[in-house]
Amino acid sequence: MYRRLHLTNAAGRDAVVSMSVVPHESSPRLGLRNRPVAFRRYVVATDATTPAALESRLGASYADALVEGDPEIDLESVGRTVGGTTAIHLSSRGEVLHRAPTVVESIVGPDGVERERRPPVDTPANIHDEQPLRWTGRMMPRRELARRFTFRRTLQIFHIDGLTYDFLHAMAKQLDEADSAVLLGAGPRGADPLVFEGNGRPYRGFLTGRLDPADPARYRLLLHLSDMELKAPPPELLTP
Template sequence: MSQRRLHLANPQGRDAVVAGEAPPTPPSPKMGVNGQPAQFHRFVAGGAGCRHEDLTSQYGDDYASALIEADPEVDFEVVGRSIDATQAVLLSGSGEPLFAAPELVDITYDPDGNETRRAPASQTPATINTETPLRWTGRRIPTGEAVRRFVFQRSLQLTHVDGVTFDFLYSMAKELAEAGEMVLLGAGASGKEPLIMQVNGSPYRGFLEGRINDEQYLLLLHLSNMELKVPAAWQQDPS
């Protein structure tokens, strides 16, 4: 994940733009055989006119016989060739290339699957670095409870960009660490809107967690769009 900029406010209402990036992780195991590193290669798997739909249209009822008598699904001129680079090509429903990107449309369906609304697709802006900073909400949750109630899809480590923002972030990390709590962040003018990391991105709840070690701090923004709840049937008294 590349470094991002976040406009963040502290509990006193002071705000600053800070950096956010994925926390460092240990290197992943290296894949290989007999001590040699594995290498990735692409090869052509099929040629034009060799898809199942193409062969069905060409042979009709004789499709099975054609497969037994010959190999129409294999283009011996291209199959198995190595590919150095690829480019994305948009195709129509009939497999013809499109020379202009299709118009995106938002379609709304009712619970029965019937279309109720169709409109041009709208752009959802990101909310983490706007004129209005991300704010602390009044919702603070003990850290142990938060990790059991919410599924964290990803996390960002917030870092300072100068000496002033070091003190800014350190004070927040210290307050949360001493309380043993996470705080829910909110976006927008109301301070209650979800966090959207990029244009047309998914909305997330953002939980801020702080840790300190003497003069060092770690401030993590955990992103979640799923809360774990006990089914109502399990909450009933069995007696």
């Protein structure tokens, strides 16, 4: 399925093009020769046979009860196939909550320490026809890009007519000759991350381009989406 994308080039000219997810090879299928694997879910324990429930009920004799018998096994329930299920919310005491709890965002720093708690903020999508993605001019060699970032998704950008072909082909040629990727930004100044849907994950977008050596008229433009930069830990953490 193709989706529209409003994009600017290095000269600040903009055009509406198409994009789609890059097709990938299907994952290996699990199973024996000519026999696929069927996954099933089974009941392992009930509320009355969890370690916390047994410890509360048996007290100091919990360990002796485990040695002398099998109080953790409910012979009437264990091993039964689990069909369709419905998710429920439980309190810290294991009680069913009949109303969804209030969601709170926890902001955690790079060191893993919680910095802030706040009500969730609605983030609108900023990938639309009205506001184009900006060519920021911040270039990065492709080799360095592969070492510094992890990528969640990759989108391929296509032309939709002759004018957008020239527009995208020139971008791919410029990036291929520089052997680099360019950072794309959203917002009026191109300083915002890319958000494809409301309250979606914000991404950094890196555009790479190549021309086909056998046929330079053919090009490929890929938009790599990253939400994680790989950084070396502080020196004090590396000291044994």
